[in-house]
Amino acid sequence: MRSLTFALTLVASLTQAPPTTRPGLVASLDWLSAHLKDQNVVVIAAGDQAGYLAGHIPGARHLGHEVTLGADHRLAPPNTLATALARAGARDDAHVVLYGNAMETGWLYMVFASIGHADRVSILDGNLEAWRRARLPIDAVAVPEGRGRLTPKASPDVIVDATYVRERLQTPAVKILDVRSPDERSRGYVPGSTLVLWQELFTDPKLLTFKPRDEIRALLAKAGVTGDAQVVTYCAVGMRASLMYFAARYAGVPARVYVGSWQDWTSSNSNPIAR
Secondary structure, eight states: OOHHHHHHHHHHHHOOOOOOOOOSEEEEHHHHHHTOOTTTTEEEEOOOHHHHHHBBTTTOOOOGGGGBBBGGGGGGGGHHHHHHHHHHOOTTTTTEEEEHHHHHHHHHHHHHHTOOGGGEEEEESOOHHHHHTTTTTOOOOOOOEEEOOOOOOOOOEEEOOHHHHHHHTTTTTTEEEOSSSSSHHHHHHHHEEEOOOOGGGGGTTTTEOOOOOHHHHHHHHHOOOTTTTEEEEEEESSHHHHHHHHHHTTOOOOOEEEEEHHHHTOOTTSSBBOO
């Protein structure tokens, strides 16, 4: 009986998938291409459905950010988010790699973070065009919905609201970053905020290849993020802000996202506006 038990245990250990080495917050093209058939790795293509159907990384499932939204470009409830992400293949036991346009990948990373799964999500270092240029395989077959489980967990240190921002306008330890365009900022901004362009996060904004971590940290330092300062990011509704939130975390800087952003800030007369 002992020998039979040992044999069954040995067979089970041989058939189990080996642990997956995680790539960090930014996953290289080489890492992902080497792990495409790893059952512990899930690839999610952010963006429009038509673009996904025209060609995508093999095994990737599509996820548009709109399925994560509630009213006024706020987040849907955590259970709704977890269900939408699970349909795109995310699971408690898998590592997720996001790719697509910069705004939606940043937003989806923030969504994962908001339900406690930031430590199991990376953004690909490059978009589909970068993948093509590396002569890596492309598929056009839609992948069926995922059937795994993603369990939402409390993560109160990701998203802030207008009250949180307003109460910290004069707090030196909090640096507010405006991730809109110069034209948007010229029409008004959150007092004390500093403009940072999302395009400056990339060595090539067309291919969406990230700058090294030290260069992103230097970019934030130039914007006034020094010492132990915490970053709060905002934009028009929260998408560019989510990308900058990801970049701050990548650079090792504590950060939070003001979801709702300028749209929410200007909805109340109690929120001051600088011009």
